[in-house]
Amino acid sequence: LALLKLSGLSVAAPSANLFTQLSPTTAAHVEAGLGVAIPVLDGGACQVGIESSIVSVSADGQWQLLRPGMISEADILKVVGSRQQIKVESEDEKTIQAQTPKVPGQHALHYSPRTPLMLFNNRANLIQESETLMQAGKTCAALIIGEGNQPNCQVVQLTSQPNEVAEQLYGALHGLDALQVDCILAELPPNAPAWVAVLDRLSRAGYKG
Incomplete structure (x- = not known):
């Protein structure tokens, strides 16, 4: 606000990151x-x-949640009093939507680090993949959520609290990307309402292992 007052100008700008790449948080x-x-x-x-x-x-x-964030569907419902209208799209409509999304972040691949990001629904499969990569002479690093066994590579461990993971997610991915390993392995959070936004970002940032 101080900058706007000093400049006397209006500002129109996109997000401060290159198209489809990781969002900045610092x-x-x-x-x-x-x-x-x-x-x-x-x-x-x-x-x-x-x-x-x-x-x-x-x-x-009628309303529809186009991009999930930390203001959840339940939070919105408390204000508007009616559930969102879910539109069932045909395959042609889905193709058009993928090509020309209504809002930022709806591309199939978005929020992505430069390093290939492989996603896993459970920790055991992630650990197995890390061992397979190392046996093949490749390097990797891992992003895991919560306590438990860890792979034998460099690891960033986030908490099991959705709000804390949301705050730290991009910083963790930026740090892992800077390692310049062959592959980043990431553990997906539970498929539960509190994790919808984090799950959406990770699902668009990588591919299932």
Whole structure:
């Protein structure tokens, strides 16, 4: 706000990251992604971490959650009082939607690190894949959620709290990407309402192992 007041200008701008790549949550992430030649105003690290919830509202008051964020469907329901309208799309409509999404973050591949990101529904399969990669002479690092066994590679361990994981997710992926290993292995969170937004971001950032 101080910058806008000093400049006397309006600002229209996209997100501070290259198209489909990892979102930044610190000034250092912006500089790493866009280059140090672009001035960056550092307001501190993002507290929420992942992108906002985006809702479409039609003229008749019907609404639909287009991009999940940390404002959940249940939170929205408390305000509007009616459940969202779920549109069942045909295969042709899904193809058009993939090509021309309504809102940011709806591309099939989005929020992605430069390093290939492999996703796993359970820890045991992730550990097995890490052993397979190392036996093949490849390097890897892992992102895991919660306590438990760990693979024999460099690991970033996040908590089992959805809000904390959302805040730390992109920072963890930026750090793992900087290692320049052959592959990043990531554990998916539970398929539960509290994890919808984190699950969405990880699912778009990589591919199932």
